[in-house]
Amino acid sequence: MSDTKRxxxxxxxxxxxxxxxxxxxxxxxxxxxxxxxxxxRGEIVCLLGRNGAGKTTTLRAIVGLLSRCExxxxxxxxxxxxxxxxxIAKLGVAYCxxxxxxxxxxxxxxxxxxxxxxxxxxxSLDEIYELFPNLAQRLSSQGTKLSGGEQQMLAMARILxxxxxxxxxxxxxxxxxxxxxxxxxQTIRLLKERGFTVLMVEQNFRFASRVADxxxxxxxxxxxxxxxxxxxxxxxxxxxxxxGL
Amino acid sequence: MSSLLEISISSFLGQLMIGLINxxxxxxxxxxxxxxxxxxxxxxxAHGALFMLGAFVAWGLxxxxxxxxxxxxxxxxxxxxxxxxxIERLLLRRLYGLDQVYSLLLTxxxxxxxxxxFRLKFGASGQPYPSPIKxxxxxxxxxxxxxxxxxxxxxxxxxxxxxxVIERTKLGSYLRAANENAPLVRTFGxxxxxxxxxxxGLGVGLAGLxxxxxxxxxxxxxxxxxxxxxxxxxxxxxxxxGSLIGSIIAGFGLxxxxxxxxxxxxxxAGIVIFIAMIVVLAFRPFGLFGQDPR
Numbered sequence: 001m002s003d004t005k006r007x008x009x010x011x012x013x014x015x016x017x018x019x020x021x022x023x024x025x026x027x028x029x030x031x032x033x034x035x036x037x038x039x040x041r042g043e044i045v046c047l048l049g050r051n052g053a054g055k056t057t058t059l060r061a062i063v064g065l066l067s068r069c070e071x072x073x074x075x076x077x078x079x080x081x082x083x084x085x086x087x088i089a090k091l092g093v094a095y096c097x098x099x100x101x102x103x104x105x106x107x108x109x110x111x112x113x114x115x116x117x118x119x120x121x122x123x124s125l126d127e128i129y130e131l132f133p134n135l136a137q138r139l140s141s142q143g144t145k146l147s148g149g150e151q152q153m154l155a156m157a158r159i160l161x162x163x164x165x166x167x168x169x170x171x172x173x174x175x176x177x178x179x180x181x182x183x184x185x186q187t188i189r190l191l192k193e194r195g196f197t198v199l200m201v202e203q204n205f206r207f208a209s210r211v212a213d214x215x216x217x218x219x220x221x222x223x224x225x226x227x228x229x230x231x232x233x234x235x236x237x238x239x240x241x242x243x244g245l
Numbered sequence: 246m247s248s249l250l251e252i253s254i255s256s257f258l259g260q261l262m263i264g265l266i267n268x269x270x271x272x273x274x275x276x277x278x279x280x281x282x283x284x285x286x287x288x289x290x291a292h293g294a295l296f297m298l299g300a301f302v303a304w305g306l307x308x309x310x311x312x313x314x315x316x317x318x319x320x321x322x323x324x325x326x327x328x329x330x331x332i333e334r335l336l337l338r339r340l341y342g343l344d345q346v347y348s349l350l351l352t353x354x355x356x357x358x359x360x361x362x363f364r365l366k367f368g369a370s371g372q373p374y375p376s377p378i379k380x381x382x383x384x385x386x387x388x389x390x391x392x393x394x395x396x397x398x399x400x401x402x403x404x405x406x407x408x409x410v411i412e413r414t415k416l417g418s419y420l421r422a423a424n425e426n427a428p429l430v431r432t433f434g435x436x437x438x439x440x441x442x443x444x445x446g447l448g449v450g451l452a453g454l455x456x457x458x459x460x461x462x463x464x465x466x467x468x469x470x471x472x473x474x475x476x477x478x479x480x481x482x483x484x485x486x487g488s489l490i491g492s493i494i495a496g497f498g499l500x501x502x503x504x505x506x507x508x509x510x511x512x513x514a515g516i517v518i519f520i521a522m523i524v525v526l527a528f529r530p531f532g533l534f535g536q537d538p539r
Contacts, residue, residue, distance in 0.1 A: 063432045089434030101429045105421040113415070114422055115433035162433070 015074070016041045016166050016197040017062065017093075022071035024054075024061045024221075031057045032069065033221035039166070044188065044198040046212035048205065050244050054221040055201040056098060059168045062199075063095045064088040075166065090118050094164035098171040098201075100155040102143040109139040112158045119163030123194075128157050131187060149180035156187065167191065169200040173207050185211050205243060217242055255386040260504040266393055266462065268500020269400035270455050274477040275484060275492040276404055277451035280411070283487035284424050284444045287337060287348040293474030294356040295449045297467060299325045299456025301363060304372050304465045314377035318457050325453025326446040333445040338438070356474075363467035371464025396458050403454070404493045411489060420444065424487075479522040485535025495533060 017039040024032035032054050039045045047055040061069045064085035073081045075091040094115070103111055112128070112135065129136035132153045138146060146154060152172060159167060169188075173181045181204075188198060188211045202208040208215070209232055217225040217239075225242065232239065274292060281289045302321035306312040312320070332355065340347045378391040411417040423430045423437050431437045456470070463469055480499050484491030499518050507514040531537050 065428050065432065084438075085428065085431035086434050086436045089432055095429075095432045097429060101426055103422045103425050105425060106418055110418045114418055114430075116435065118434045159433075 014040050016043070016076060017199060018072075018074040019058075019062070020072040022058070022061060022069060022073065024057055024066045024069035026057070026066075031221055032061065034071070035218070035221070036223055037216050037226075039197055039199050041165075041197055042192065042195055043214060044192055044200070044212045045214045045216065046208045047199070047201045047216050047218055048208065048243055049218035051203075053218045055218050056170055057221075058218070059095060059170055059199070059201060062088075062168060063093060089162075089164070092119055092164050093166040093168065094159035094162055095168045096155045096159055096170060096172060098174065100151050102146070102151045102154055104142065104144040106143050107139065108135060108141050108143055108146060108154060111143040111154055112139075112161075115158050115162045117162055119165075121165060121195075122163040123160040125161065128160060131160075131190070132157050149176050149183075152176060152180070152184065153187075156184075160191075165195070166197045166199065169198060171201055171203060173202065173204050181207060205240075205245060256508060257505075258384075258387050258389075260508045261501060262389060262393060262504075263507070264501035264504020265397050265497065266500070267503060268497035269397050270459055270473065270496075271477055271480045271500050272404050272493045272496025273400050273451055273455040273458075274473065275480040275496050276407060276489060277448035277455075278477065278481050279484070279487055279489055279492040280407075280451075281445055281448035282481075283489075284420060285333075285337070285341070285348075285441055286345055287352065287445070288345060289445075289448065290349060290353040290474070291332070291355040291359070292352075292449065292452050292477065293470030293472075294359040295325050295329065295452040295470070296456040296459070296473055297363065297470035298328070298359060299453030300374075300460040300463075300465045300469060301367075301456075301467075302453070303457040303460050304374055307374070308372075314374075314457070314461070318454070321457045322450045322453040325456070326450030329449035330442055330446045332449075333442045337445065338442075341441075356470075360467050360471060367467055369466065369468060371466035371469075374460040374465050376461040392461055396462065399458065400455075401497075403451075404496075407451075408489050408493060476518055479518050481532075483518075483522050483525045483532060485532025488532060488534040488536070491532055491534025 015038050019035055019037050022032050022035040023030070035054070035058055037045075047058060049055050057066065060066050062073055062075070064080070064083055064087075069081065071081065072079065075088065075093050078091050080088050080091055103114070106114065123131070134150050135154055135157060138150065143154065144151070156169070156172065172184055176184070185207065191198060200208070200212065202212075209229065213229055215227050215229075216223050227235065227239070274296060278289055278292055281287055299321045302324050303314065303317040306317045306320060307314075336351060337348055340351060376390070376392045378395055380391045382389040382391065382394060411420055419430065419435055419440060423435070423440055427437045459469065480495050481492060483499065484495030499521065502521065503514055503517055506517040513520075525533060529535075
């Protein structure tokens with residue numbers, strides 16, 4: 001099913017993220033066994049796969065949170081394997097974790113303003129408040145007092161200011177009401193229009209198939225398949241089988 | 246009758262003053278310990294030794310270089326903070342991934358080492374340090390030395406400034422966030438390892454500052470931190486490990502409690518803080534202002 005011509009046609013010049021033979025460990029156990037993937041500038045790419053396949057670990061490796069990994073990670077043309085997380089951030093990558101990581105000891109506004117602006121090209125505060133009007137009304141609330149949907153928006157909003165052009169979104173629709181999921185879908189589409197590149201991990205295939213351009217299927221720490229959104233219709237049964245849906 | 250009342254009021258004021266003075270040091274010391282524990286999760290047993298070091302640096306500056314109290318108030322804490330930065334960078338940093346017992350043992354060993362060296366050089370007797378403020382407040386019933394008023398006011402001002410910086414400023418939001426989830430804060434491009442190093446420097450710098458302020462009140466001697474640190478750990482436990490406001494309130498409150506106990510039940514003065522600690526641990530194991538970790 002892999003359409004090599006369409007998926008890997010972009011050369012390194014337009015690749016925003018390029019990972020080759022990424023091997024990663026949690027403690028002693030081997031979790032990533034040689035991941036290869038490319039995310040081109042302006043693309044929305046989704047990692048699919050069952051629980052424990054290594055999707056989140058891949059995102060954590062990209063931002064430097066995996067203490068042991070080998071192979072090659074290139075972000076915006078810069079080799080970043082073995083770098084410290086604070087140095088990797090300056091290459092223009094930002095991470096929104098699955099558990100959202102809203103700080104309880106910080107107000108909503110402090111949470112939003114916590115990540116420093118590292119590069120130009122981020123959204124302004126006014127644009128963010130326009131995009132997420134709920135947040136603007138709850139600036140002085142304790143971050144963790146917000147609803148689940150508001151916390152998810154806060155977790156996304158705070159990385160849009162920083163000037164990062166590559167956003168890593170881990171399970172950003174998990175446990176949220178359909179109306180919030182629709183809002184997040186709309187947000188991701190807007191981000192694409194604004195030229196952001198997104199690598200997302202998603203269990204909700206229905207959601208992912210409506211926002212992502214390209215998909216990688218990960219199983220036991222390896223990429224076992226990749227396909228374009230246009231390929232979904234004719235291969236639906238096979239994809240669903242692969243994902244255990 | 247009136248003279249009896251006068252005596253008791255003046256001794257009450259006297260003990261209250263002593264309580265506030267001790268409380269000033271308890272608050273400054275436990276605040277430093279709390280900041281360090283909150284962010285680095287290090288139980289800094291070297292805190293008392295660095296308090297002593299602050300006092301000795303001030304004494305040494307006067308003795309060997311003729312540099313007086315007011316410049317020493319700035320120089321000595323900076324020197325102690327600098328030593329703290331080295332301790333963090335060269336030693337503590339290697340232990341962050343391990344159980345807290347390791348850093349506790351390391352700082353305990355450092356305390357014994359530092360105090361041992363000073364005992365070897367200066368013996369157990371104290372060195373006098375002249376008070377920089379000779380004037381005082383002449384009340385009807387008592388004379389309050391100006392230096393003691395300065396210590397109380399300065400300590401309160403420093404405590405409140407640090408509380409404000411940590412709870413209300415951008416820099417403080419980095420510290421609070423790093424306290425909750427340091428790896429995520431690093432992915433935002435914030436250099437958390439450097440923040441940890443500076444935090445340790447700030448915490449022990451406060452101990453050094455306390456030492457300079459203590460020099461004119463207590464004698465400067467190698468074991469002055471040793472007797473202080475035990476009480477200060479009880480204060481931190483009562484206030485709540487990692488709670489800044491808890492450290493400040495418990496510091497001053499327990500100083501006053503200890504002072505007044507000396508008036509009403511002198512035999513109990515030495516143990517009242519530990520009794521308070523046992524009671525607090527029994528009913529609120531995470532301290533008066535601490536967060537329930539569960």
